[in-house]
Amino acid sequence: MLAITDLIVSTSILPKTLSIFWFNSREIEFNACLTQMHLIHGFFMVESGIFVAMAFDRxxxxxxPLRHSTILTKTVVAKIGLAMLLRGCIIVLPSILLARQWPYCRTNVVANTYCEHLAVVKLACADISVSISYGLFVVFFVTGLDVAFITVSYIQILRAISSLPTKKTRLKTFGTCGSHLCAIVVFYIPRLFSFLRHQLGENMPLYFQVLISNMYFVMPPMLNPVIYGVDGGHLHCDHQPRTRAHTGSQQNL
Known part of the structure; x- marks a missing residue:
């Protein structure tokens, strides 16, 4: 689910971005702009929800551990994925509908390589406080709630790990969360910089603002396969010798 979400986010942004640099194709139809906006912001919410589900899995x-296969069955995982998809697509829809109904009589130049919500609605010649307020609600309430759920999950995880008998066992158990934690950092840190860009944008050069906003959507899809690929390769190499060394004890158990 994470890989599919990353793929959708990337393909929503990169083709148009590359066409700007390669072919100087700087125009985009308004409906196509709204569609791109819905995809990138909606699937950002989907990915944030997936990280919550992964924290619950950990x-x-x-x-x-003995109830993992009975709690997280394939049916439950599918329902969680569907719920995250619907949540992401529905919660962003009001901001798209608001952006569609504003009158645009100022410049039609978006100071970015893709249709970002605030960059588009700021072009409207109307009071856009409703759009800004709803955008802030989505950022603080939805994303903040996701971060809170992840934090609660890891507090419970750390409490369970602290009760393990040896330091080696504690480190090994916590190591299974390493890839998830790295992916969370890669996902939410650019989000924080993007938020600061909107708050301090007047004091930043335009090229730096565009760079940060592109990193916000490009970095997680680029680094997640590396994070999980390296982690998976490490577990595979470490697993075989241990299995052979303890085959007898495992059969006895």
Missing amino acids: YVAICH
């Missing part, structure tokens, strides 16, 4: 795996 919580069940560490705190209730």
Whole structure:
């Protein structure tokens, strides 16, 4: 689910961005702009929800390991994925509908390589306070709630790990969360810089603002395969010798 979401976000932005640099194709139809806006912001919410689901998966795996396969069945995982998809697409829809109904009589130049919500609605010659307020609500309430759920999950995980008998066991157990934590950092840190860009944008050069906003959507899809690929390769190389060394004890168990 994470890979598919990253792929959708990337393909929503990069083709148009590359056409700007390669072919100087700087125009985009208004409906296509709104569609791009819905995809990139909607699937950002989807990806944030997936990280919450992954945190819950780590919580069940560490705190209730014997019940993991019965709690997180394929049906449950599919329902969680569908719920995250619907949440992301529906919660962004009002901001798209608001952006569509504003009158645009100022410049039609968006100071970015893609149709970002605030960059588009700021071109409207109307009071856009409703759009700005709803955008802030989505950022603080939805994203903030996701971060809170992830934090609660890891508090419970750390409490369970602290009760393990040896330091080696604690480190090994917490190591199973390494890839998830790295992916969270890669996902939310650019989001924080993007938010600061909107607050301090007047004091930043335009090229720096565009660079940050592109990193916000390009970095996570680019680095997530590396994070999970390296982590998976490490687990595979470390697993085989241990299995052979303890085959007898595993059969006895």
